[in-house]
Amino acid sequence: MRPEVPHAGLNAVGSMHLLKDGRRMLVRPVSERDLPGILEHFRPTPPGRLSEGAARAYGELKAWLHVTTPGAYMLAGWVDDNLAGVVYFRDGPVSLPRRVMSFTTFKWLARKLFTWPARDVGQLLMWGFRRSLHRLAGLFRLSGRSATTIDSTAPYIHAHAGLITDVFTVPVLRGLGVAKALLAAAEAVLRERGATRVALYVASDNEPAFRLYEARGYGVVAVCGAPGAHHFLMVKELPSIGTATNT
Numbered sequence: 582m583r584p585e586v587p588h589a590g591l592n593a594v595g596s597m598h599l600l601k602d603g604r605r606m607l608v609r610p611v612s613e614r615d616l617p618g619i620l621e622h623f624r625p626t627p628p629g630r631l632s633e634g635a636a637r638a639y640g641e642l643k644a645w646l647h648v649t650t651p652g653a654y655m656l657a658g659w660v661d662d663n664l665a666g667v668v669y670f671r672d673g674p675v676s677l678p679r680r681v682m683s684f685t686t687f688k689w690l691a692r693k694l695f696t697w698p699a700r701d702v703g704q705l706l707m708w709g710f711r712r713s714l715h716r717l718a719g720l721f722r723l724s725g726r727s728a729t730t731i732d733s734t735a736p737y738i739h740a741h742a743g744l745i746t747d748v749f750t751v752p753v754l755r756g757l758g759v760a761k762a763l764l765a766a767a768e769a770v771l772r773e774r775g776a777t778r779v780a781l782y783v784a785s786d787n788e789p790a791f792r793l794y795e796a797r798g799y800g801v802v803a804v805c806g807a808p809g810a811h812h813f814l815m816v817k818e819l820p821s822i823g824t825a826t827n828t
């Protein structure tokens with residue numbers, strides 16, 4: 582059965598994946614109703630340092646934006662109705678706040694702003710402001726080139742490139758092919774949306790994630806960040822629709 586789940590810009594349906602232990606995993610878009618349960622298991626963490634409360638607010642906000650903003654997506658895998666893992670991604674380089682949020686998100690955000698402690702909201706706003714300044718400084722440095730990101734990796738993240746921003750598998754189901762199946766499903770959505778390439782960043786010391794991406798056909802194209810805390814930018818070219826794949 583292929584249940585239909587409402588999702589901003591994604592009328593995608595569920596797909597079944599066989600895990601290594603023989604169990605079946607349903608992958609489908611995350612709905613607003615699923616979010617509170619998912620956030621108990623996994624919350625995206627901000628790049629850089631934030632207090633615990635502000636980091637929590639960041640994780641909630643990022644999840645809500647992925648579910649309600651056109652061009653941003655979140656798929657979850659379910660085994661026996663229990664969460665197995667999630668993947669966050671978007672279909673282009675434009676940052677989420679610059680995309681149009683849905684009215685529901687505005688309402689949600691307004692409600693949240695009154696319930697998050699003021700110091701966390703303040704810290705989150707300052708963090709966003711500093712990041713924007715940093716980005717702006719980078720854009721000036723790169724003026725003359727049609728770059729949308731501040732680093733030298735911009736050529737890899739162009740209009741036809743999807744960006745995977747988070748992948749997570751619940752600890753008890755690791756090593757069974759959950760993340761591999763979630764990535765395959767995300768790539769299929771991106772391919773349908775016209776992406777010809779998928780990019781992602783991975784911390785250089787995250788061996789399981791690096792091996793996962795390698796196994797899915799991603800290759801390192803650049804190293805970014807300061808020595809000792811650097812990230813790899815990995816890229817995979819997507820075959821055009823109509824070409825057979827082994828996903």
Ligand SMILES: CC(C)(COP(=O)(O)OP(=O)(O)OC[C@H]1O[C@@H](n2cnc3c(N)ncnc32)[C@H](O)[C@@H]1OP(=O)(O)O)[C@@H](O)C(=O)NCCC(=O)NCCS
Pocket residue numbers: 666747748749750751754755756757758759760761762782783784787788789790792793794796
């Ligand atoms: C990275 C992570 C998502 C992998 O999820 P998973 O469901 O266990 O991965 P899969 O079972 O689909 O593994 C797919 C491939 O990844 C590689 N891999 C996964 N875990 C690995 C590990 N611990 N060591 C080495 N390789 C590993 C293997 O190549 C594996 O293929 P194989 O089993 O056929 O050899 C999971 O460990 C996780 O949630 N980590 C915490 C969050 C995180 O770091 N996310 C990535 C952020 S960039």
